[in-house]
Amino acid sequence: MSSVVVLAGQVGGAKLADGLYRLRRDALTVIVNTGDDYEHLGLAFSPDIDTMLYTLAGIASPSAGWEPENETHAVHAMVRRLGGPDRPVQGDRSLAAPLLRAEGLASERRLTDITLDFCRHLGISARVLPMSDDRVRTHVLTDDGAVTFHDYFAQLGCEPAVRGFQYAGADFARIPDEVLDALHGADLEAVVIGPANPYHAIRPMLEIDGMKRLLRRRGVPVIAVTPIVGGRALRGSAGKMMRELGRELSARSVAGEYLRLIDGFVLDIEDAALTQSVRSLGMEVVALPTIMRSIDDRVVLAQEVLDFAAAIRERREAEVE
Amino acid sequence: MSSVVVLAGQVGGAKLADGLYRLRRDALTVIVNTGDDYEHLGLAFSPDIDTMLYTLAGIASPSAGWEPENETHAVHAMVRRLGGPDRPVQGDRSLAAPLLRAEGLASERRLTDITLDFCRHLGISARVLPMSDDRVRTHVLTDDGAVTFHDYFAQLGCEPAVRGFQYAGADFARIPDEVLDALHGADLEAVVIGPANPYHAIRPMLEIDGMKRLLRRRGVPVIAVTPIVGGRALRGSAGKMMRELGRELSARSVAGEYLRLIDGFVLDIEDAALTQSVRSLGMEVVALPTIMRSIDDRVVLAQEVLDFAAAIRERREAEVE
Numbered sequence: 001m002s003s004v005v006v007l008a009g010q011v012g013g014a015k016l017a018d019g020l021y022r023l024r025r026d027a028l029t030v031i032v033n034t035g036d037d038y039e040h041l042g043l044a045f046s047p048d049i050d051t052m053l054y055t056l057a058g059i060a061s062p063s064a065g066w067e068p069e070n071e072t073h074a075v076h077a078m079v080r081r082l083g084g085p086d087r088p089v090q091g092d093r094s095l096a097a098p099l100l101r102a103e104g105l106a107s108e109r110r111l112t113d114i115t116l117d118f119c120r121h122l123g124i125s126a127r128v129l130p131m132s133d134d135r136v137r138t139h140v141l142t143d144d145g146a147v148t149f150h151d152y153f154a155q156l157g158c159e160p161a162v163r164g165f166q167y168a169g170a171d172f173a174r175i176p177d178e179v180l181d182a183l184h185g186a187d188l189e190a191v192v193i194g195p196a197n198p199y200h201a202i203r204p205m206l207e208i209d210g211m212k213r214l215l216r217r218r219g220v221p222v223i224a225v226t227p228i229v230g231g232r233a234l235r236g237s238a239g240k241m242m243r244e245l246g247r248e249l250s251a252r253s254v255a256g257e258y259l260r261l262i263d264g265f266v267l268d269i270e271d272a273a274l275t276q277s278v279r280s281l282g283m284e285v286v287a288l289p290t291i292m293r294s295i296d297d298r299v300v301l302a303q304e305v306l307d308f309a310a311a312i313r314e315r316r317e318a319e320v321e
Numbered sequence: 322m323s324s325v326v327v328l329a330g331q332v333g334g335a336k337l338a339d340g341l342y343r344l345r346r347d348a349l350t351v352i353v354n355t356g357d358d359y360e361h362l363g364l365a366f367s368p369d370i371d372t373m374l375y376t377l378a379g380i381a382s383p384s385a386g387w388e389p390e391n392e393t394h395a396v397h398a399m400v401r402r403l404g405g406p407d408r409p410v411q412g413d414r415s416l417a418a419p420l421l422r423a424e425g426l427a428s429e430r431r432l433t434d435i436t437l438d439f440c441r442h443l444g445i446s447a448r449v450l451p452m453s454d455d456r457v458r459t460h461v462l463t464d465d466g467a468v469t470f471h472d473y474f475a476q477l478g479c480e481p482a483v484r485g486f487q488y489a490g491a492d493f494a495r496i497p498d499e500v501l502d503a504l505h506g507a508d509l510e511a512v513v514i515g516p517a518n519p520y521h522a523i524r525p526m527l528e529i530d531g532m533k534r535l536l537r538r539r540g541v542p543v544i545a546v547t548p549i550v551g552g553r554a555l556r557g558s559a560g561k562m563m564r565e566l567g568r569e570l571s572a573r574s575v576a577g578e579y580l581r582l583i584d585g586f587v588l589d590i591e592d593a594a595l596t597q598s599v600r601s602l603g604m605e606v607v608a609l610p611t612i613m614r615s616i617d618d619r620v621v622l623a624q625e626v627l628d629f630a631a632a633i634r635e636r637r638e639a640e641v642e
Contacts, residue, residue, distance in 0.1 A: 041420045042363055042427060074393050078417030083442035092413045096399030099362045106363060121404035 001027045002189035004306065005182050007131075009033035009048040009201030011065035012227055012234060013194030014055035015292045019302030020192065021056050021126045022295075028126040029182035030056075033196075034111070035131075035138035035167060035204030038150035041079075043098035044105055045090070045150075048201065049115055049130060050097050057122035068093040087154055112176045127178065131205040134173035138200045139166040149200045158237045161244045165199050170207035175214070183214055190309035191215060193224035195290060197238040198257040199245075212261055221263045221309040221316075225290060225301070226251040229268040234291065252278050255285075264312050266290060266305060284312055322348045323510035325627065326503050328452075330354035330369040330522030332386035333548055333555060334515030335376035336613045340623030341513065342377050342447045343616075349447040350503035351377075354517075355432070356452075356459035356488060356525030359471035362400075364419035365426055366411070366471075369522065370436055370451060371418050378443035389414040408475055433497045448499065452526040455494035459521045460487040470521045479558045483565045486520050491528035496535070504535055511630035512536060514545035516611060518559040519578040520566075533582055542584045542630040542637075546611060546622070547572040550589040555612065573599050576606075585633050587611060587626060605633055 004024050008017045009032060017030045033048045047066060054060035054068050061069040071091035080086065090098070097118060104114040110133045119128050140152040142160035152158060183191070196202055206212050215222050228251045233239035239249055247253040255265045255278045264284040267274055272287035279285045286308050292298045325345050329338045330353060338351045354369045368387060375381035375389050382390040392412035401407065411419070418439060425435040431454045440449050460467040463481035473479060504512070517523055527533050536543050549572045554560040560570055568574040576586045576599045585605040588595055593608035600606045607629050613619045 041424050043420075068399065072393060072395050072413070074413035075396065075416050075420070078389065078414040079421060081442065082417055082421055082439050084417065084421045092393070092395035093399040095396050095416075096403055096405065099364075099396070100400060100403055100405045103362050118403050121402065 002187040003027040003029065003182070003185045004190050004192065005029045005031060005185075005188065006192040006194055007031045007033075007202060007205050008052065008194035008196060009036070009205075010194075010196040010236065011051055011055075012292075013048070013196040013201060014052045014060070014065065015298050016192070016194045016225060016302060016305070017052060017126075018055050018295070019292070019298030019300070020306075021124075022299050023302050023306065024126070026125040027187075029179075029185075030126055030128045031131055031179055031182070031205060032115075032128060033131060033201050033204050035136050035170075036149045036153075036200060037135075037137070038148065039102075040087075041084070042102060043095065044102040045098045046101060046111070046130070049128065050094065052128050053097070053115075053118055053122060053124065056119075056124045056126060056128065059122075067091055110176070112178055116178075127182065129176060129178050129182070131175075131179070131211075132173040132208055133176055134169060136167055136169040136173045136204055136208065138204050139168055140200075141166060153237075158240065162199075162241045164245070165203070167204050167207040170204060171209055173208045175208055175210060180214075183218060188218070188220050189313070190220055190306060191218070191222045192305055192309075193222065193258065193262065195225040195227040195234070197227060197233070197236055197241070198254050199238070199241055203257070206261065215261060221312040222261060223264040223266060223305055223309050223312075224255070224258050224262045225266040225305060226254050226268060226271070228254050229290060230270045250274065252281075255281055255283065264308055266308065284308075323508040324348040324350065324503070324506045325511050325513065326350045326352060326506075326509065327513040327515055328352045328354075328523060328526050329373065329515035329517060330357070330526075331515075331517040331557065332372055332376075333613075334369070334517040334522060335373045335381070335386060336619050337513070337515045337546060337623060337626070338373060338447075339376050339616070340613070340619030340621070341627075342445075343620050344623050344627065345447075347446040348508075350500075351447055351449045352452055352500055352503070352526060353436075353449060354452060354522050354525050356457050356491075357470045357474075357521060358456075358458070359469065360423075361408075362405070363423060364416065365423040366419045367422060367432070367451070370449065371415065373449050374418070374436075374439055374443060374445065377440075377445045377447060377449065380443075388412055431497070433499055437499075448503065450497060450499050450503070452496075452500070452532075453494040453529055454497055455490060457488055457490040457494045457525055457529065459525050460489055461521075462487060474558075479561065483520075483562045485566070486524070488525050488528040491525060492530055494529045496529055496531055501535075504539060509539070509541050510634070511541055511627060512539070512543045513626055513630075514543065514579065514583065516546040516548040516555070518548060518554070518557055518562070519575050520559070520562055524578070527582065536582060542633040543582060544585040544587060544626055544630050544633075545576070545579050545583045546587040546626060547575050547589060547592070549575050550611060551591045571595065573602075576602055576604065585629055587629065605629075
């Protein structure tokens with residue numbers, strides 16, 4: 001079976017990755033954003049990696065996809081009782097990976113190896129890989145200065161207007177060998193960019209030195225799926241950020257973020273009217289049901305995305321002949 | 322109200338401290354063993370401090386006094402699922418203090434300040450103080466070499482025969498100012514050594530440079546309460562250790578550990594026949610019901626111990642006159 005690479009972050013990215021995983025199993029490599037990683041109480045939180053692991057392992061909460069199902073909050077309650085910080089701490093089960101990750105990193109283990117170990121123990125046959133073993137932190141630029149995305153989210157409640165982003169460390173971060181191997185796979189059929197916030201979930205990965213060049217030159221279709229449907233973000237703060245950055249709040253703006261990088265863009269059927277307008281940016285476009293409410297929705301969308309990539313590849317090959 | 326200092330570790334020590342606390346409230350200072358402290362998954366565990374805090378705060382489990390009541394184990398279950406170590410990890414609530422402690426120590430805060438902060442937030446008006454802010458680790462000497470007490474307990478299940486103990490760091494550890502202040506208090510009426518394993522719960526405190534000299538010269542009655550009743554340890558491995566160290570398995574052996582340090586020794590009524598034999602070691606002796614099954618038992622024993630100290634003090638004063 002030919003292989004697939006998906007670049008993903010957040011719950012939407014994890015859901016599409018899960019659809020691809022159910023189609024491709026061990027022929028799937030998932031590259032995950034670590035720009036939102038943070039340290040708290042000495043623990044190493046990697047929200048997008050953990051969301052991905054719980055989702056692919058089938059243990060994510062249906063209602064709160066970023067944490068394991070049946071989450072409890074005994075540690076946090078006791079931390080508060082002892083006078084610890086009031087900021088939202090993860091639930092009990094959600095602390096296990098950050099605990100083990102912090103210990104592994106303190107022992108000089110690579111985040112890649114730690115993450116692959118988690119995959120193995122959770123029975124995930126796909127490879128979930130951090131975008132880099134080097135530290136990259138997304139900073140949100142506000143009128144009061146730059147703050148890490150985590151602080152913007154957890155301490156500022158995403159309140160301050162966003163004036164821009166910085167990806168601290170991305171220029172010097174290296175792409176792990178495992179990511180390079182996956183992207184250079186001889187049987188690679190498509191690279192998929194999952195439906196997630198383009199600014200803090202996807203772009204950190206693209207900003208790593210060499211990543212965009214590699215994707216452009218690789219010669220396999222790169223397909224992005226919109227996180228914006230009908231002029232609103234499916235979840236999270238992408239819509240608010242777009243407005244504050246002076247962008248049009250639409251799927252077209254997302255496509256614009258991936259200009260000269262992607263070959264195809266997946267709109268939601270609700271936005272089918274935008275097809276021509278996005279196509280004029282210089283990419284192929286298809287409108288599909290992108291909202292994934294059920295496991296079946298994930299698989300159907302994943303298959304449609306792979307079919308879209310296959311069609312692009314075939315047209316290209318026909319052009320070459 | 323005159324003040325009392327108790328040196329304590331383990332559940333027995335915490336129970337007697339709780340009895341004293343209910344009598345003396347903010348006139349009580351509790352000095353706690355930290356020789357059994359250990360690090361695991363980057364967290365800073367202080368078992369005797371936390372047992373004391375839960376007990377004095379009234380939130381200790383009735384059946385497992387070293388942890389908060391209604392303890393759950395979600396973090397450990399997930400740690401195991403992710404391939405983390407199999408060794409017994411604390412329950413969820415029990416992780417909060419070690420998490421905050423590790424963060425505080427990493428921020429160069431003193432263990433004393435961290436512990437007093439916990440007291441304040443838990444509403445404990447007594448002062449719970451670590452025996453030192455410097456690192457002291459009790460090592461158990463076995464035929465296969467020395468291991469930390471925590472490894473002896475958690476990894477070796479207290480199996481190997483005990484040949485001796487070492488208190489690494491005790492020679493260079495300093496007594497915190499707060500402990501010195503309590504022991505020098507002008508209104509100090511008694512120093513009580515709680516019923517706990519003499520080798521790894523009490524002696525680490527006595528081994529700290531200057532502690533024994535200070536207790537001997539202070540001039541207030543020092544009273545120890547037996548952890549051995551009827552030739553067996555109330556809990557834990559004190560009995561096994563005594564046998565392996567070639568000591569007689571009796572309350573008299575405990576009294577012998579405190580020779581030339583204590584003025585009075587509290588036997589259990591079950592061992593009243595040993596009174597004369599222990600007295601011959603050169604200390605006053607009283608036989609009391611030392612098994613604390615209820616909160617009332619703790620208060621009654623605490624009052625009897627203070628009465629015993631008062632009687633010793635009065636006799637001494639009478640002798641001087």
